[in-house]
Amino acid sequence: MSVFRIELTKEEQLRYISHLDYYNLLQRAIRRAKLPAAYSEGFNPHMKVSFASALAVGVTASAEYADVELTKDICQPEFFDKLSAVLPAGMRLLRVKKIVAHQHHKSMNALADMAVYAIQLPENVHSDAVMTAVNAFNATSEVLFLREKTGKGNKKGQVIKKIINIKEFVATDLQYDTANNVIIVNIKVSSNGSIKPAEVIASLQQKYLLQLDSNNILINRNALLSAGKNFIDLL
Amino acid sequence: MIKISPAVLQSVSKPARYTGGEVNAVHKDHRMISCKFALSMPDVYEVGMSNMGLKILYEILNHRSDTVAERVYTPWPDMEMKMRENHIPLYGLESFTPLKNFDFIGFSLQYELIYTNILNMLDMSDIPVWAEDRRDEDPFIIGGGPCVYNVEPIADFFDFFIVGEGEEIIEEVADAFIKWHSMSKSHSRIEFLHYVSKIKGIYVPSFYRPEYNVNGIFKELISLYDDIPAIIHKRVIKDMDNVPTVEKPVIPYINIVHDRLMLELFRGCSRGCRFCQAGIAYRPVRERSREKLNELTRIMIDNTGYDEMSLTSLSSADYSCLPVLIDDLMTNYADEKMSFSLPSLRVDSFSIDIAHKLQTMRKSGLTFAPEAGTQRLRDVINKGVTEEDLLKACGAAFKYGWKTVKLYFMMGLPTETDEDIIGIPQLAEKVVDLYKEIRGRRDVKVTISVSCFVPKAFTPFQWFAQCEKSEFERKQHLLKKHINSRAVQFHYHDASTSILEGIISRGDRRLAKVIYEAFKNGAKFDGWTEMFDFSIWQEAFKKTGIDPAQYNLRSRSFTEKLPWEHTTPGVSKRFLINEYNKALDGILTSDCRRGSCIGCGICQALNADVVDWRRNK
Numbered sequence: 005m006s007v008f009r010i011e012l013t014k015e016e017q018l019r020y021i022s023h024l025d026y027y028n029l030l031q032r033a034i035r036r037a038k039l040p041a042a043y044s045e046g047f048n049p050h051m052k053v054s055f056a057s058a059l060a061v062g063v064t065a066s067a068e069y070a071d072v073e074l075t076k077d078i079c080q081p082e083f084f085d086k087l088s089a090v091l092p093a094g095m096r097l098l099r100v101k102k103i104v105a106h107q108h109h110k111s112m113n114a115l116a117d118m119a120v121y122a123i124q125l126p127e128n129v130h131s132d133a134v135m136t137a138v139n140a141f142n143a144t145s146e147v148l149f150l151r152e153k154t155g156k157g158n159k160k161g162q163v164i165k166k167i168i169n170i171k172e173f174v175a176t177d178l179q180y181d182t183a184n185n186v187i188i189v190n191i192k193v194s195s196n197g198s199i200k201p202a203e204v205i206a207s208l209q210q211k212y213l214l215q216l217d218s219n220n221i222l223i224n225r226n227a228l229l230s231a232g233k234n235f236i237d238l239l
Numbered sequence: 240m241i242k243i244s245p246a247v248l249q250s251v252s253k254p255a256r257y258t259g260g261e262v263n264a265v266h267k268d269h270r271m272i273s274c275k276f277a278l279s280m281p282d283v284y285e286v287g288m289s290n291m292g293l294k295i296l297y298e299i300l301n302h303r304s305d306t307v308a309e310r311v312y313t314p315w316p317d318m319e320m321k322m323r324e325n326h327i328p329l330y331g332l333e334s335f336t337p338l339k340n341f342d343f344i345g346f347s348l349q350y351e352l353i354y355t356n357i358l359n360m361l362d363m364s365d366i367p368v369w370a371e372d373r374r375d376e377d378p379f380i381i382g383g384g385p386c387v388y389n390v391e392p393i394a395d396f397f398d399f400f401i402v403g404e405g406e407e408i409i410e411e412v413a414d415a416f417i418k419w420h421s422m423s424k425s426h427s428r429i430e431f432l433h434y435v436s437k438i439k440g441i442y443v444p445s446f447y448r449p450e451y452n453v454n455g456i457f458k459e460l461i462s463l464y465d466d467i468p469a470i471i472h473k474r475v476i477k478d479m480d481n482v483p484t485v486e487k488p489v490i491p492y493i494n495i496v497h498d499r500l501m502l503e504l505f506r507g508c509s510r511g512c513r514f515c516q517a518g519i520a521y522r523p524v525r526e527r528s529r530e531k532l533n534e535l536t537r538i539m540i541d542n543t544g545y546d547e548m549s550l551t552s553l554s555s556a557d558y559s560c561l562p563v564l565i566d567d568l569m570t571n572y573a574d575e576k577m578s579f580s581l582p583s584l585r586v587d588s589f590s591i592d593i594a595h596k597l598q599t600m601r602k603s604g605l606t607f608a609p610e611a612g613t614q615r616l617r618d619v620i621n622k623g624v625t626e627e628d629l630l631k632a633c634g635a636a637f638k639y640g641w642k643t644v645k646l647y648f649m650m651g652l653p654t655e656t657d658e659d660i661i662g663i664p665q666l667a668e669k670v671v672d673l674y675k676e677i678r679g680r681r682d683v684k685v686t687i688s689v690s691c692f693v694p695k696a697f698t699p700f701q702w703f704a705q706c707e708k709s710e711f712e713r714k715q716h717l718l719k720k721h722i723n724s725r726a727v728q729f730h731y732h733d734a735s736t737s738i739l740e741g742i743i744s745r746g747d748r749r750l751a752k753v754i755y756e757a758f759k760n761g762a763k764f765d766g767w768t769e770m771f772d773f774s775i776w777q778e779a780f781k782k783t784g785i786d787p788a789q790y791n792l793r794s795r796s797f798t799e800k801l802p803w804e805h806t807t808p809g810v811s812k813r814f815l816i817n818e819y820n821k822a823l824d825g826i827l828t829s830d831c832r833r834g835s836c837i838g839c840g841i842c843q844a845l846n847a848d849v850v851d852w853r854r855n856k
């Protein structure tokens with residue numbers, strides 16, 4: 005048995021697929037690569053692949069992380085080459101590290117504490133207006149936002165509303181790169197919940213009357229960190 | 240090349256339907272290509288991507304270095320709106336080339352209720368919807384698939400049709416086009432149509448003119464040229480082992496309707512259910528060998544990484560080598576955690592044993608299709624299934640641990656009485672009782688799903704009148720009233736979609752006006768219950784002055800010429816009449832698959848033969 009941690013991208017071609025679709029893509033690629041993947045027991049076996057986080061539809065990522073368990077021990081270059089060769093467009097393998105058996109590894113999901121997002125604003129938005137909104141956002145301690153979700157399970161069909169303070173989930177000040185028209189936001193990730201980058205934009209729009217077409221922004225997750233380190237360096 | 244902005248994509252549902260780039264999609268430089276096909280199923284991506292026929296043609300055409308095939312499906316209305324707003328024409332998913340720039344647009348005609356989508360797609364591509372309005376530079380619009388056995392209602396929208404199985408003829412069309420294109424001086428549409436009409440199985444509707452009697456009933460189809468066939472017989476593949484097929488299917492990024500590999504065990508089914516058009520359309524039965532199927536399985540799994548495969552065919556349990564094939568698959572792919580499934584089950588315990596073997600534990604519901612509630616009516620439709628068969632099959636399933644059974648029926652079948660309708664819930668309740676008897680518990684669920692019967696061309700029931708809407712509704716109500724057990728659930732649909740299907744499926748060329756009118760008034764995705772608006776159609780009939788009742792509610796006589804007889808699967812009319820009479824007398828007809836020929840005439844007409852490994856031994 006061996007476990008590999010992989011760092012891979014979710015690029016433009018894959019922007020509009022869900023986390024589950026992305027997971028399926030990787031899983032099929034592992035099968036095409038004929039890597040000796042490990043499966044769960046039982047009558048409905050699942051490939052043992054676990055992701056650090058689930059990325060939303062519409063968001064690309066410079067680095068996704070997954071742990072892949074194999075039934076055999078193979079060497080890192082073999083793993084890297086075989087998987088790289090079969091990945092679809094928009095999914096590039098950046099780094100692979102074997103997790104050494106004695107290395108105690110907690111699930112990445114539990115370790116992740118911060119995500120860095122870059123939000124590309126549309127061309128037609130005025131940078132002064134963005135700057136003003138960002139400054140105001142950074143200066144205040146509370147930005148309330150009404151989150152609406154459609155319920156699941158026995159609350160199916162219902163709209164569940166909840167007021168959240170966006171600022172509680174933002175780790176540092178928003179940075180606005182005027183030259184590229186990009187807002188960088190560091191969002192705290194924890195088991196107590198988190199917020200989506202789109203919600204940061206929505207709150208900027210609502211509270212500071214920032215005029216922009218929210219369908220026309222492009223979001224990329226630049227990094228996913230645990231105590232300031234990415235998940236490959238963490239090992 | 241068309242570019243679609245994120246502002247458009249992020250404002251519609253499931254944008255990945257429109258962005259292409261999937262694994263195994265084939266991208267070619269159009270400048271190096273002599274013949275460009277856009278292949279379409281005029282339905283939403285998830286449905287269209289699941290179509291087997293198009294997957295086959297996609298690979299055959301793309302295998303050629305001189306030809307390209309791309310995919311295009313119907314944009315969901317939210318996307319259609321955005322595309323129209325932003326003046327984005329419809330495009331091929333591989334190169335984002337506007338459809339207008341292709342040489343052929345091929346539509347797979349799976350059912351009548353997607354016809355308005357075809358018109359809408361042409362309109363979105365800025366291609367004239369009426370064939371006669373198209374100019375030399377427009378693509379040729381071609382159709383194929385099960386609906387070709389009566390294409391008259393849409394004949395005026397198409398340049399030509401491919402009748403029957405497409406594997407060989409599609410290449411002949413490509414060859415003809417490339418040759419004509421290099422030779423022709425005029426490049427006129429009609430010149431190519433004459434050229435392509437020489438290929439066996441091609442129907443060019445504009446070369447024929449229908450005539451009608453004074454009473455408004457179809458009289459005959461006149462050939463306008465001497466050198467075109469009066470009857471177009473379907474094309475048929477004689478050797479299923481040596482015909483190119485799917486080896487490297489496109490793997491969608493998003494979940495589609497049939498998100499698994501499909502292994503076609505054989506083509507055709509000759510059980511002879513009298514309501515079934517597919518049973519006639521795909522005769523004779525032709526099996527693939529076990530060796531070939533094992534080979535295809537390996538190739539497809541290696542090329543895709545899928546962990547699920549469906550063993551498809553019209554009645555997969557009839558495959559002569561099924562037990563050994565399944566043993567092969569289960570042994571060869573145990574380590575790879577493959578799961579295999581059968582899409583349809585025969586009503587017998589053999590099928591249950593197989594289903595049990597395939598999905599050892601996942602006891603998702605089982606589906607059987609007794610089709611009618613009484614033995615009398617099952618004999619009328621030649622469904623060789625008895626109550627005993629059904630109870631035996633269910634009993635076997637219950638012993639293995641299944642507790643959900645779905646039973647498919649039809650209502651509105653010829654000779655049907657109220658007794659036959661009441662027989663449906665009665666049969667379901669017998670299944671419920673059987674469960675209690677076997678398991679000593681009550682946690683069973685039996686769902687009866689009842690569809691409204693649509694008589695189809697080239698079946699023994701093609702002469703029968705369809706039920707009226709009110710009669711269907713009365714029957715639905717009657718059935719509901721007779722359900723006593725809470726374990727029985729009843730599913731049915733609004734009858735009006737079946738009524739429309741009934742009108743179009745036995746319609747003639749004059750219906751084109753109605754379909755056009757309905758499309759103009761916003762009819763689209765008519766097969767989707769939530770999108771279907773019957774009032775648009777009623778309005779269209781009124782406006783065009785066409786009485787729909789003459790198509791669906793009228794019994795036809797044997798002497799009447801039928802508007803669809805010239806695009807034929809090769810079945811003899813005498814056989815169909817004979818079957819009609821036997822139906823009325825409740826006499827069964829046997830299966831020719833392993834027994835003797837029962838004289839449907841298809842093998843003779845097509846110079847083809849049954850291929851069944853058990854019979855041929």
Ligand code: SF4
Nearest residue numbers: 831836837838839842
């Ligand atoms: S011609 Fe005879 S053998 Fe061939 S499909 Fe018809 S009944 Fe069967």
